[in-house]
Amino acid sequence: MTSPVEICNRALDKLGSAAITSLDDNVKSARACARMFDAVRDAELRDHQWNFATARASLPELEEVPVYGFARQYQLPGDCLKVVEVEPTADWKIEGRRLLTNVSAPVRIKYIRRVGDTSSFDALFVETLAARMAQELCETLTQSNSKKRVAQDDYAQAVRRARRADAIEGTADALEETSWIKARF
Numbered sequence: 001m002t003s004p005v006e007i008c009n010r011a012l013d014k015l016g017s018a019a020i021t022s023l024d025d026n027v028k029s030a031r032a033c034a035r036m037f038d039a040v041r042d043a044e045l046r047d048h049q050w051n052f053a054t055a056r057a058s059l060p061e062l063e064e065v066p067v068y069g070f071a072r073q074y075q076l077p078g079d080c081l082k083v084v085e086v087e088p089t090a091d092w093k094i095e096g097r098r099l100l101t102n103v104s105a106p107v108r109i110k111y112i113r114r115v116g117d118t119s120s121f122d123a124l125f126v127e128t129l130a131a132r133m134a135q136e137l138c139e140t141l142t143q144s145n146s147k148k149r150v151a152q153d154d155y156a157q158a159v160r161r162a163r164r165a166d167a168i169e170g171t172a173d174a175l176e177e178t179s180w181i182k183a184r185f
Contacts, residue, residue: 002121008133010127015137033133042081080109128162
């Protein structure tokens with residue numbers, strides 16, 4: 001099982017900093033990790049359609065109608081970080097914690113959810129998150145431009161590797177047959 005402390009220690013290892021035993025430790029590195037971890041985790045989850053963080057939901061329609069532009073609005077799940085897909089297909093927008101559209105219920109979404117349980121993280125996501133934490137912590141802990149460049153390169157490489165592995169899990173999405181595709185084939 002991977003814990004936030006283990007992920008932070010992996011990041012600290014990348015920077016050559018001492019390990020921590022808790023995010024509550026009274027040392028600069030632990031305070032920085034505690035301050036950044038949740039925000040960096042959520043940003044990294046939002047940056048890609050990670051399979052382990054993907055969920056589906058049917059949304060409840062709200063009684064309140066948008067002031068203009070759309071006829072209906074739906075409440076997003078509390079753990080929703082990013083909407084990836086809406087069914088049935090129609091124009092839609094996210095405003096606040098609501099999805100606005102003209103489609104009648106039921107509206108179903110595929111979305112990226114906030115995953116707080118780090119033991120659910122994919123192993124390559126753990127490495128990517130640790131690399132991103134190292135990049136974020138670098139200035140605070142090292143004030144070294146060369147270490148910052150190394151951390152940025154390490155993060156870019158971790159992201160490529162994790163996304164490549166994540167992308168090949170499952171069958172490929174079928175291309176919608178549009179007039180452009182029909183004309184090409």
